[in-house]
Amino acid sequence: MRIDNIRIEQTSECARLAATVTWENRARAQGDLYFATPPEYADALSARADVFLPAFGLLATWYGEARLKIEGSVCPLLFEGVGANLRFLRAKEGWPRPLPAIEVKLDRTALPRCPGERTGLFLSRGIDSLFELRRNLDLVPRQHPFAIQDLLHVQGAGFPEDPNFRLGSRALEDITCKFAAITADTGISMIPILSNLRQIAAVHTPHFARFWQDHFHKAAIASVAHAFGGRLSRIIMASGCEAWAKAPTLSDLPHNYNSSTLQVTHFASFSRFEKTRMISEWPVGRDNILVCTKRSSSNCGKCLKCLWARTALAALGKESEAFDIGEVDPWVIRRLALITPSYFVHDYDTLLAPLRAAGRLDLVAAVEELLAWAGPWDTWRDGLISDLSSCLPAGARFVLVDDSALQLNGLAEDRRAIPFLERDGRYWGSPPDDATAIAELERLRGDEAGFLAVAWSSAWWFDTYPRWSAYLRERFPRILENPRVTVFDLRRAAERSTAA
Numbered sequence: 083m084r085i086d087n088i089r090i091e092q093t094s095e096c097a098r099l100a101a102t103v104t105w106e107n108r109a110r111a112q113g114d115l116y117f118a119t120p121p122e123y124a125d126a127l128s129a130r131a132d133v134f135l136p137a138f139g140l141l142a143t144w145y146g147e148a149r150l151k152i153e154g155s156v157c158p159l160l161f162e163g164v165g166a167n168l169r170f171l172r173a174k175e176g177w178p179r180p181l182p183a184i185e186v187k188l189d190r191t192a193l194p195r196c197p198g199e200r201t202g203l204f205l206s207r208g209i210d211s212l213f214e215l216r217r218n219l220d221l222v223p224r225q226h227p228f229a230i231q232d233l234l235h236v237q238g239a240g241f242p243e244d245p246n247f248r249l250g251s252r253a254l255e256d257i258t259c260k261f262a263a264i265t266a267d268t269g270i271s272m273i274p275i276l277s278n279l280r281q282i283a284a285v286h287t288p289h290f291a292r293f294w295q296d297h298f299h300k301a302a303i304a305s306v307a308h309a310f311g312g313r314l315s316r317i318i319m320a321s322g323c324e325a326w327a328k329a330p331t332l333s334d335l336p337h338n339y340n341s342s343t344l345q346v347t348h349f350a351s352f353s354r355f356e357k358t359r360m361i362s363e364w365p366v367g368r369d370n371i372l373v374c375t376k377r378s379s380s381n382c383g384k385c386l387k388c389l390w391a392r393t394a395l396a397a398l399g400k401e402s403e404a405f406d407i408g409e410v411d412p413w414v415i416r417r418l419a420l421i422t423p424s425y426f427v428h429d430y431d432t433l434l435a436p437l438r439a440a441g442r443l444d445l446v447a448a449v450e451e452l453l454a455w456a457g458p459w460d461t462w463r464d465g466l467i468s469d470l471s472s473c474l475p476a477g478a479r480f481v482l483v484d485d486s487a488l489q490l491n492g493l494a495e496d497r498r499a500i501p502f503l504e505r506d507g508r509y510w511g512s513p514p515d516d517a518t519a520i521a522e523l524e525r526l527r528g529d530e531a532g533f534l535a536v537a538w539s540s541a542w543w544f545d546t547y548p549r550w551s552a553y554l555r556e557r558f559p560r561i562l563e564n565p566r567v568t569v570f571d572l573r574r575a576a577e578r579s580t581a582a
């Protein structure tokens with residue numbers, strides 16, 4: 083693949099660093115990649131080839147491009163580091179294809195450092211980045227070069243991603259608004275950034291989602307950091323130490339994204355609970371926590387991460403305006419399926435002692451029950467396969483609600499899963515509404531689907547499609563229900579209606 087035509091463009095609305103991306107081995111459209119920010123930060127943008135090496139080194143590898151050719155020259159230090167990360171990830175993940183040849187000039191001259199030292203922090207408002215901000219404010223004198231002077235928030239190139247997010251003229255302002263309380267309280271400026279990196283990089287498969295989360299996210303963020311190399315000499319990426327230690331696939335190394343002008347720093351020396359404790363004593367931080375995996379600009383209060391944060395705050399005896407639900411319901415914790423990433427199991431584990439100390443034995447019991455079921459994605463999938471093998475008769479055709487995430491090829495061949503929704507035997511996305519879900523269920527039932535199974539990873543369907551859910555529960559007996567899967571027998575209701 084080639085990256086060329088690297089340029090900085092300015093309009094009255096924004097300043098953009100852009101480049102043309104051309105695929106050479108993959109049949110993907112040529113397109114312009116950009117990183118956009120308000121005009122007042124135009125000087126921060128760096129049009130060096132360095133910007134593209136972290137993200138596109140990994141993309142070229144993953145997509146099997148024979149080479150990555152970038153116009154211009156890169157810092158030799160960054161070249162070495164990205165190469166090391168790629169070799170490391172390929173060996174670790176067993177990617178079969180050879181690494182792409184990286185064709186780029188090395189800039190061997192002594193590179194000018196940006197004027198003055200300046201440190202930035204990527205801030206998502208998650209526990210890790212809020213903690214890094216608070217700790218930096220508490221520990222580092224404001225005049226020191228390590229003191230955070232810029233907060234950066236990027237949409238379109240990182241996560242958490244907003245599924246409803248559209249790149250538009252108001253998007254930069256919207257980001258600035260969401261951080262207004264924090265910038266007012268800390269006096270630190272916020273640089274909003276929009277990019278289409280995710281659009282340029284993505285294919286819509288579960289494999290890509292996994293690749294993004296496990297590998298690409300940090301490389302993408304490193305590219306964003308280098309795009310602001312005209313202003314920053316150091317950038318802090320916050321993440322959890324449990325994630326680092328427990329999830330081996332997250333272990334590509336941020337310091338390998340250093341160049342001679344930009345240092346990428348990563349800290350992970352405190353547990354998530356310790357970080358939450360520190361944030362809980364900072365009212366603006368506490369009220370601006372945003373951890374949800376389901377929503378983007380507010381917390382649902384019920385997902386894996388929301389519930390963890392709420393339970394941690396309950397153990398600390400603190401309340402937060404970030405969650406508009408009051409007390410944590412032990413039943414909701416019990417019902418929460420703990421799935422991949424498996425390091426989150428450890429995060430729940432760490433809540434037991436503080437909850438006991440706070441006398442919240444109801445929550446202790448709920449978390450213990452949750453942990454008893456917890457396991458990584460693969461273990462759950464294997465468990466679900468044996469659940470289905472034991473409860474479905476040989477030769478059964480069944481509807482599988484899994485949003486095409488599970489790939490159940492371990493099922494005995496004579497039991498056949500029908501995706502839901504389905505078109506010509508292929509997965510056709512989630513339904514727009516209850517009525518469609520019910521009509522499609524009935525259509526497949528008429529087509530001799532005997533059962534319907536809802537996998538844990540798609541349990542959100544029960545909340546999102548309440549009429550479909552009630553329709554199922556009222557008409558069809560449940561022949562299996564556990565935290566992994568709920569199975570309905572679609573045949574017996576047919577008998578009843580025939581009898582009637």
Ligand SMILES: [Zn+2]
Pocket residue numbers: 373374375376377381382383384385386387388389
């Ligand atoms: Zn949530």
